Amino acid sequence: MTDSKAKPATRAKRTVVARRVTEGPAPSRTTAPAAPGNGVTTAPQRQSRIPTMQDIARASGVSQSTVSRVLTGAPTVVPINPATRERVLEVARQMRYRPNPLARGLRGARTMLLGVIVREITDPFFAGAVDAISSEANRRGYNVVLGHAHGKTDEAIALRAVLETRHCDAILLLGDTSDQPRLLEDLRDTNINVVGLWQGSVPVPGISTVSVDNRAGVAGLLAHLTDLGHKRIAFVGGGFSEGRLLGDIGERRAAFLDLMADAGLPILDNYICEVENNLRGGAASFEALMNLPVPPTAILASTDLLAIGAIHAAGRMNMMVPRDVSIVGFDDLPMAEYTNPALTSVRQPMAEMAAVGVRAAIDIAGPGGAPVVQLLAPSVVVRESSGPPPDSAR
Amino acid sequence: MTDSKAKPATRAKRTVVARRVTEGPAPSRTTAPAAPGNGVTTAPQRQSRIPTMQDIARASGVSQSTVSRVLTGAPTVVPINPATRERVLEVARQMRYRPNPLARGLRGARTMLLGVIVREITDPFFAGAVDAISSEANRRGYNVVLGHAHGKTDEAIALRAVLETRHCDAILLLGDTSDQPRLLEDLRDTNINVVGLWQGSVPVPGISTVSVDNRAGVAGLLAHLTDLGHKRIAFVGGGFSEGRLLGDIGERRAAFLDLMADAGLPILDNYICEVENNLRGGAASFEALMNLPVPPTAILASTDLLAIGAIHAAGRMNMMVPRDVSIVGFDDLPMAEYTNPALTSVRQPMAEMAAVGVRAAIDIAGPGGAPVVQLLAPSVVVRESSGPPPDSAR
DNA sequence: ATGCTGCATGCAAACGATTGAAGCATAGCA
DNA sequence: TGCTATGCTTCAATCGTTTGCATGCAGCAT
Numbered sequence: 001m002t003d004s005k006a007k008p009a010t011r012a013k014r015t016v017v018a019r020r021v022t023e024g025p026a027p028s029r030t031t032a033p034a035a036p037g038n039g040v041t042t043a044p045q046r047q048s049r050i051p052t053m054q055d056i057a058r059a060s061g062v063s064q065s066t067v068s069r070v071l072t073g074a075p076t077v078v079p080i081n082p083a084t085r086e087r088v089l090e091v092a093r094q095m096r097y098r099p100n101p102l103a104r105g106l107r108g109a110r111t112m113l114l115g116v117i118v119r120e121i122t123d124p125f126f127a128g129a130v131d132a133i134s135s136e137a138n139r140r141g142y143n144v145v146l147g148h149a150h151g152k153t154d155e156a157i158a159l160r161a162v163l164e165t166r167h168c169d170a171i172l173l174l175g176d177t178s179d180q181p182r183l184l185e186d187l188r189d190t191n192i193n194v195v196g197l198w199q200g201s202v203p204v205p206g207i208s209t210v211s212v213d214n215r216a217g218v219a220g221l222l223a224h225l226t227d228l229g230h231k232r233i234a235f236v237g238g239g240f241s242e243g244r245l246l247g248d249i250g251e252r253r254a255a256f257l258d259l260m261a262d263a264g265l266p267i268l269d270n271y272i273c274e275v276e277n278n279l280r281g282g283a284a285s286f287e288a289l290m291n292l293p294v295p296p297t298a299i300l301a302s303t304d305l306l307a308i309g310a311i312h313a314a315g316r317m318n319m320m321v322p323r324d325v326s327i328v329g330f331d332d333l334p335m336a337e338y339t340n341p342a343l344t345s346v347r348q349p350m351a352e353m354a355a356v357g358v359r360a361a362i363d364i365a366g367p368g369g370a371p372v373v374q375l376l377a378p379s380v381v382v383r384e385s386s387g388p389p390p391d392s393a394r
Numbered sequence: 395m396t397d398s399k400a401k402p403a404t405r406a407k408r409t410v411v412a413r414r415v416t417e418g419p420a421p422s423r424t425t426a427p428a429a430p431g432n433g434v435t436t437a438p439q440r441q442s443r444i445p446t447m448q449d450i451a452r453a454s455g456v457s458q459s460t461v462s463r464v465l466t467g468a469p470t471v472v473p474i475n476p477a478t479r480e481r482v483l484e485v486a487r488q489m490r491y492r493p494n495p496l497a498r499g500l501r502g503a504r505t506m507l508l509g510v511i512v513r514e515i516t517d518p519f520f521a522g523a524v525d526a527i528s529s530e531a532n533r534r535g536y537n538v539v540l541g542h543a544h545g546k547t548d549e550a551i552a553l554r555a556v557l558e559t560r561h562c563d564a565i566l567l568l569g570d571t572s573d574q575p576r577l578l579e580d581l582r583d584t585n586i587n588v589v590g591l592w593q594g595s596v597p598v599p600g601i602s603t604v605s606v607d608n609r610a611g612v613a614g615l616l617a618h619l620t621d622l623g624h625k626r627i628a629f630v631g632g633g634f635s636e637g638r639l640l641g642d643i644g645e646r647r648a649a650f651l652d653l654m655a656d657a658g659l660p661i662l663d664n665y666i667c668e669v670e671n672n673l674r675g676g677a678a679s680f681e682a683l684m685n686l687p688v689p690p691t692a693i694l695a696s697t698d699l700l701a702i703g704a705i706h707a708a709g710r711m712n713m714m715v716p717r718d719v720s721i722v723g724f725d726d727l728p729m730a731e732y733t734n735p736a737l738t739s740v741r742q743p744m745a746e747m748a749a750v751g752v753r754a755a756i757d758i759a760g761p762g763g764a765p766v767v768q769l770l771a772p773s774v775v776v777r778e779s780s781g782p783p784p785d786s787a788r
Numbered sequence: 789a790t791g792c793t794g795c796a797t798g799c800a801a802a803c804g805a806t807t808g809a810a811g812c813a814t815a816g817c818a
Numbered sequence: 819t820g821c822t823a824t825g826c827t828t829c830a831a832t833c834g835t836t837t838g839c840a841t842g843c844a845g846c847a848t
Contacts, residue, residue, distance in 0.1 A: 052804060063828045068806060081826060102499045103804035106833045116540075121528070122728070127521040134515070134542040146510075146524075146540030279732040308732055315734035334516070338673040338702055340709035340734045446834055457798045462836060472837095475796060497834035500803045 051095045060091040067092070071099070114361060115168035117147040117183075119175040123277070123305065125331045126174055129197065132354035133172060140362060142169070168192060170361035173207070176200055176247030195361040197353060200247025208371045210357045212378050214248055217346040218255040218300070220380035221328050222263065224344070225298045228388045230326065231265055234296035236285045236306050238277035249277065252302045252330060268294060275306070282309020283316075290317060290325070297325060297389035304329035304336050304345055311339050311385065322387030332381055341384035349376050445489045454485040461486070465493070508755060509562035511541040513569040517671070517699065519725045520568055523591065526748035527566060534756060536563070562586060564755035567601070570594055570641030589755040591747060594641025602765045604751045606772050608645040609653075611740040612694070614774035615722050616653050618738070619692045622782045624720065625659055628690035630679045630700050632671035643671065646696045646724060662688060669700070676703020677710075684711060684719070691719060691783035698723035698730050698739055705733050705779065716781030726775055735778035743770050 053071070057064040062084060070080055070088040105111040114137045118126050134144045145168055170193040177183060177199070184204065187194050196209040225233055237253045253272070260267055270292055275281030282301060286309070289295055301307035307329030314321050321327055321341055329336060332347035353376055360372070447465070451458040456478060464474055464482040499505045508531045512520050528538045539562055564587040571578060571593070578601075590603040619627055631647045647666070654661055664686055669675030676695060680703070683690055695701035701723030708715050715721055715735055723730060726741035747770055754766070 054804080064805085065807075065829080066827060068804095069827095072806080079825060084826080100500075100804055102496045102505075103833090104806080105496045106494075106500055106804080106835090107806045108833065109806070120525075121515075121521055122518075122525045124516075124518055124521070127515055127518070130540070131514075131516045131542070138542070144540060144542060146538060279728060283732065308729070312732040312734055312736070334673065335702070335729065338677065338706040340706055342706070448834075458835085459799075459837075460797060462834095463797090466836080472797080473795060478796080494834050497803090498836080500805090500834080501836045502803065503836075 050100075051097050052100070053097075056088065056092050056095060056097055059095065060088050062088060071097070110169050112142050113145050113168045114142045114358065115145045115147060115171040117171065117173050117177070119177065121146070124333050124335065125303065125305070128334070128350060129174055129354065132350045133174075133358060136351075136354045136358040137362075140358065142358075142362065170195070172197060172357055172361055174198060193361055195357050197357045198248050200251050204371075206371060208360050208373070210353055210360065210374045210376065211248070212348045212353065213375045214251040215255040215259075217330060217348075217378040217380070218252050219259055220378070221300055221330070221344075221346060222256070222259050224380055224382060224386060225300070225326065225328065226263060226265070228298075228326070228386065230298040230389050232268060232271075232294065232296045232389075233260065233265065233298045233300055234268075234271040234273065234289050235300050235302070236273040236275065236282065236289075236310065237302035238275045238281045238306055246277075249302045256300060268292075268296070271296060277303055278305055279309035279312070282306035283313035284309075286310035286313035286327075287317065290319070295325070298386070299325065299327045301327065301329045304331040304333040304343060307343055307345070307385070308333075308335065308339055311341070311343065315340070321385050324390055326386040326389070328386050336381075337383070339385070344383045344386040345381055346378045347381050348378050352376055444494075445491050446494070447491075450482065450486050450489060450491055453489065454482050456482060465491070504563050506536050507539050507562045508536045508752065509539045509541060509565040511565065511567050511571070513571065515540070515542060518727050518729065519697070519699070522728065522744060523568055523748065526744045527568075527752060530745075530748045530752040531756075534752065536752075536756065564589070566591060566751055566755055568592060587755055589751050591751045592642055594645050600765060602754050602767070604747055604754065604768045604770070605642070606742045606747065607769045608642055609649040611724060611742075611772040611774070612646050612649040613653055614772070615694055615724070615738075615740060616650070616657065618774055618776060618780060619694070619720065619722065620657060620659070622692075622720070622780065624692040624783050626662060626665075626688065626690045626783075627654065627659065627692045627694055628665040628667065628683050629661075629694050629696070630667040630669065630676065630683075630704065631696035632669045632675045632679075632700055640671075643696045650694060662686075662690070665690060671697055672699055673703035673706070676700035677707035678703075680704035680707035680721075681711065684713070689719070692780070693719065693721045695721065695723045698725040698727040698737060701737055701739070701779070702727075702729065702733055705735070705737065709734070715779050718784055720780040720783070722780050730775075731777070733779070738777045738780040739775055740772045741775050742772050746770060 053064045053067045056071075057067045060067070066080070066084065067088055070085050071092060101111055101113075114133075116130060116133060118130060121127055121130065130144070130146065137144050171187065173187075173194065173196040175198050177196070184207075187207070194207045196204055196207050198211055199209045200211060200214070222233070235253060235256045237249045237256075257267070257272075270288070273285035273288060275285045282305060285306070286299065289299060299307075299310055301310055307327050310327050311321055314325065314327070319325060327343070329343050329345040332345040336343040336345045356374060356376070360374075447458045447461045450465075451461045454461070460474070460478065461482055463472065464479050465486060495505060508527075510524060510527060512524060515521060515524065524538070524540065531538050567588065567590040569592050571590070588601045590601050592605055593603045594605060594608075616627070629647060629650045631643045631650075651661065651666075664682070667679035667682060669679045676699060679700070680693065683693060693701075693704055695704055701721050704721050705715055708719065708721070713719060721737070723737050723739040726739040730737040730739045750768060750770070754768075
């Protein structure tokens with residue numbers, strides 16, 4: 001309808017001059033009608049409604065409740081004649097029966113759905129987390145429903161997402177959501193189980209959480225850097241919300257300040273950068289740090305995303321990593337192994353955290369147990385982006 | 395489990411607290427019993443069950459159907475006394491009523507849920523796609539349900555995921571799923587609308603698809619490389635399934651072969667690499683190519699993931715990009731701008747594709763219209779990873 | 789009074805499944 | 819033959835909503 005002015009850019013000419021415009025609104029939108037324009041004869045009505053248990057029952061000459069018992073396989077309660085069972089199963093298979101989860105859920109049965117509310121799916125870290133959680137959930141017969149909190153989107157949307165969550169048997173919250181109090185509150189009203197992952201280790205009232213030991217991770221990185229001889233170390237931490245640093249990152253920052261003091265190392269002016277948690281932020285903060293009168297010899301980025309941005313900025317400024325400056329990250333994204341140079345980072349026990357989180361969400365039926373905070377230990381992975389400070393800085 | 399023998403680089407000193415439990419009642423992960431050992435008397439029962447319309451009705455002295463009419467705001471059908479309406483609304487608000495989407499859906503109402511089945515959420519490209527789709531869906535009041543096809547996981551799992559899809563008003567398929575015929579077949583039986591994105595432009599029988607014009611993208615890259623003077627160009631294409639190249643990538647490869655022939659450029663032995671579509675595959679194929687007797691002067695990677703892996707391998711082999719070899723990608727991941735050097739790539743009109751796909755899924759109520767294939771035009775983004783071939787190769 | 793018109797509301801039947809209890813053969817036992 | 823035990827199946831209530839239809843009750847014209 002709207003795209004009637006199709007432009008045959010497809011292979012009309014086979015020269016297809018590439019539009020070299022860096023940012024094209026892409027006006028051409030070739031729409032190829034799939035069906036060759038024969039008449040409109042046949043009505044679309046392609047598929048016959050999904051059969052219900054009632055249909056199966058009629059077709060196999062039993063009652064609908066028998067069908068239910070056969071199909072759900074409830075062997076303990078009442079016995080079913082094997083012949084009947086077989087017949088019903090055959091008919092169901094033939095009619096391509098599929099249960100309606102809505103109806104099933106209405107009666108209170110488990111929906112076998114696990115809700116996952118994630119702040120930013122484009123953050124590769126959380127994408128990996130969703131993957132890990134999804135695997136673990138599948139392994140237990142659950143499917144994952146992804147709710148996208150979408151950064152600082154209007155709370156109303158988050159709220160709506162929550163409304164829908166009554167589909168789910170349990171909910172996993174990925175990343176700090178403490179800036180969305182209404183969401184948390186709503187969640188607490190529900191009588192389904194809620195587990196927070198990567199919420200930071202400050203206990204969120206009323207829900208269990210699984211987090212990584214941020215302090216241990218930062219300590220590992222700092223130990224590594226100081227072992228190499230670094231003294232001037234800067235911190236880059238991003239991810240804001242209403243002026244507050246988000247959970248995990250806030251903790252990493254606090255740990256940094258704390259542990260630097262413990263080690264007797266000074267933190268020079270402007271050595272603490274606060275930027276958005278993305279590649280651009282990492283690059284920007286790197287430039288800012290290197291333009292300081294006394295630049296740091298090492299940068300501890302609170303996420304790999306920031307570290308990768310910083311490494312890119314280093315290349316752009318013709319600085320060699322780690323010869324001129326060391327850069328270390330946190331999260332150990334898959335990408336960390338493939339930067340130039342490969343990134344020293346802190347690996348989170350992703351699979352284990354997913355397993356623990358899913359287990360907490362599923363196994364603890366109902367909101368019975370008291371909320372629990374679990375901290376899992378990370379480990380430092382040393383690669384190429386960290387080395388001794390330049391001689392000039394000794 | 396798997397990471398038990400993590401490199402113990404962590405931090406040998408200072409209180410090797412592997413697993414520091416922070417919060418009180420639970421010693422570790424021992425699900426604290428809900429009630430301290432008195433009888434089985436009190437159930438955990440923390441929050442009072444979510445109220446139903448029935449409850450609201452009782453509390454405000456009207457019938458349940460009136461409550462329904464008030465809360466759903468159906469003004470056209472039957473009039474409601476403003477006073478009554480106000481009273482009901484107030485009671486509902488006070489009792490924190492929330493509709494049960496299951497029951498609502500059971501009656502046939504739209505669930506306002508959009509199913510998205512994605513092959514690999516860890517592929518940053520698809521993560522971005524999910525993000526774009528999610529935004530677009532939210533804009534239209536829909537929420538996104540993510541089904542994880544999980545690579546080559548057993549079809550049964552995909553199947554199960556589909557079973558659950560009866561929650562959804564429509565389904566989006568991300569990435570080529572033609573290797574899962576059973577899934578497609580199942581989907582076709584359903585009477586909900588299915589739209590495929592990035593399925594390649596071969597029409598999938600029965601469903602509408604939205605794809606990018608792969609040929610145009612490859613043509614743009616090739617034009618760029620030949621303009622620079624490259625003649626020995628290799629192709630790296632990954633993403634297998636049962637020995638077959640997946641849709642988009644297969645098309646890119648075909649376009650490459652075709653357009654190289656058109657340009658009169660020979661394709662030397664082993665210049666076509668087939669590897670898995672990930673960073674490792676990109677790095678491996680780069681090494682293989684560079685070890686050929688006559689290595690290429692440029693590499694056209696079918697995805698940015700592969701290109702990034704290749705760039706990493708170049709650094710590891712002490713080769714300079716683009717001085718020694720040019721590398722170009724396809725997809726224009728966010729990361730492409732932040733590699734060293736920044737990657738020349740093909741940008742897909744992500745937002746537009748998401749919009750078109752969501753519109754096709756939602757607006758076209760029911761499977762009425764004939765399936766449509768839409769091709770959107772990409773554009774080349776030139777950055778730093780492509781340059782003229784080395785003099786020695788001229 | 790008797791209809792008639794309209795507004796405001798209630799009744800009750802869906803929707804598709806689960807599940808306790810009841811029905812009904814048939815077999816076993818006295 | 820009568821009575822119970824047993825094995826299989828059906829009945830019917832239920833979950834929380836939506837929605838077509840009936841109903842009650844005004845006011846108003848006959």
